[in-house]
Amino acid sequence: MSTNHNNYNVMNYKNISAVFIAFTLFSCSTTKKTTQSPKPKNVILLISDGTGLSQISSAFFFKDSKPNYTRFKNIGLIKTSSAGQEITDSAAGATAFSCGVKTFNSAIGVANDSTAVQTIVELASSKNVKTGLIASSAITHATPGSFFGHQINRGMGDEIAVDLLGGKVDFFAAGGLKYFTKRKDKRNLVTELTALNYKIDTTALGNFAQIKSSQKAGFLLAKDQLPKMSQGRGDFLSNATELGIQFLSKDNAPFFIMTEGSQIDWGGHDNDAPYLIAELLDFDNLIGKVLDYAEKEGNTLVVVTSDHETGGFTLSAKRKKKADGTEYDDYSKVGTSFSTGGHSATLIPVFAFGPGSEEFNGIYENNEIFSKIVKLTGWDTKK
Numbered sequence: 544m545s546t547n548h549n550n551y552n553v554m555n556y557k558n559i560s561a562v563f564i565a566f567t568l569f570s571c572s573t574t575k576k577t578t579q580s581p582k583p584k585n586v587i588l589l590i591s592d593g594t595g596l597s598q599i600s601s602a603f604f605f606k607d608s609k610p611n612y613t614r615f616k617n618i619g620l621i622k623t624s625s626a627g628q629e630i631t632d633s634a635a636g637a638t639a640f641s642c643g644v645k646t647f648n649s650a651i652g653v654a655n656d657s658t659a660v661q662t663i664v665e666l667a668s669s670k671n672v673k674t675g676l677i678a679s680s681a682i683t684h685a686t687p688g689s690f691f692g693h694q695i696n697r698g699m700g701d702e703i704a705v706d707l708l709g710g711k712v713d714f715f716a717a718g719g720l721k722y723f724t725k726r727k728d729k730r731n732l733v734t735e736l737t738a739l740n741y742k743i744d745t746t747a748l749g750n751f752a753q754i755k756s757s758q759k760a761g762f763l764l765a766k767d768q769l770p771k772m773s774q775g776r777g778d779f780l781s782n783a784t785e786l787g788i789q790f791l792s793k794d795n796a797p798f799f800i801m802t803e804g805s806q807i808d809w810g811g812h813d814n815d816a817p818y819l820i821a822e823l824l825d826f827d828n829l830i831g832k833v834l835d836y837a838e839k840e841g842n843t844l845v846v847v848t849s850d851h852e853t854g855g856f857t858l859s860a861k862r863k864k865k866a867d868g869t870e871y872d873d874y875s876k877v878g879t880s881f882s883t884g885g886h887s888a889t890l891i892p893v894f895a896f897g898p899g900s901e902e903f904n905g906i907y908e909n910n911e912i913f914s915k916i917v918k919l920t921g922w923d924t925k926k
């Protein structure tokens with residue numbers, strides 16, 4: 544009996560050991576697979592200018608449907624200070640995203656020593672990646688301008704427009720026509736862009752069939768900024784981004800697109816809550832369209848963030864008056880308030896979806912958005 548018992552113990556031990564070893568090897572191989580970051584083919588960067596957590600939170604109280612922000616699983620925070628100041632402006636903030644460097648406020652695509660720095664658009668283009676820029680501001684404005692321009696001051700609209708002639712942007716849609724046709728130097732940059740194989744439209748966004756055979760396409764649809772949502776801008780951001788995706792991917796090429804919801808920031812500067820909220824809800828609709836595409840396509844990285852917060856926007860209990868004139872906080876109603884007409888230093892959320900999106904979790908500096916994107920895509924490697 545004792546011999547059989549010992550044999551049983553030996554066999555049982557061997558069986559358990561074999562199972563343990565097999566489980567360990569399986570676990571190691573599984574761990575190895577899950578820690579490998581897939582390489583995204585396309586990147587869509589969505590920037591909601593002037594948007595902090597309170598602005599995003601407004602979608603949860605003022606949108607009639609579930610906000611698209613809820614569709615993200617990977618969320619981080621960025622610190623937004625510029626090179627020499629605790630509070631950034633849009634130019635330095637966008638240059639951190641586009642070039643991966645901290646620089647001085649008002650700088651467009653230049654380092655802190657004022658030297659030009661390669662933008663992510665220029666880098667992607669050198670890797671045969673198609674590029675697109677869309678904004679509800681002028682294309683020369685601080686954020687879109689920082690993705691192709693190299694100027695020491697964001698106010699140099701005419702000079703930033705000339706930088707677009709570099710031809711690295713394959714598709715663009717925004718306002719800012721006056722910087723191309725009503726210039727101090729009398730140049731007509733629309734004519735010059737046409738000579739560089741751009742199909743330029745200054746009347747309407749149009750459709751894919753109208754630009755399908757073109758090498759490059761550009762839409763300049765307002766003298767300066769586009770209208771507010773309250774003035775009938777409609778689904779421009781969503782439609783232009785969808786058109787850009789169609790155009791840039793028409794030959795199955797990889798692409799990079801940056802779309803900016805520019806006017807959320809302006810609502811904050813004006814301390815105009817209805818303006819801000821309408822623009823934020825439009826941006827959330829844009830997120831929905833982009834995520835729909837990314838979920839279907841399967842190999843597109845989507846990153847959603849902002850350069851800074853504007854207005855010190857707060858969602859708080861709504862102030863009301865009693866019959867005797869005394870005020871009180873009604874905790875059943877959400878009200879809005881502002882603490883400044885400028886920017887604030889609050890940390891800014893980052894939302895990511897798609898291959899490598901887990902890399903955007905945590906807390907880090909704003910210029911790391913650039914380094915994370917180019918590392919994941921492999922655009923930082925030399926050919």
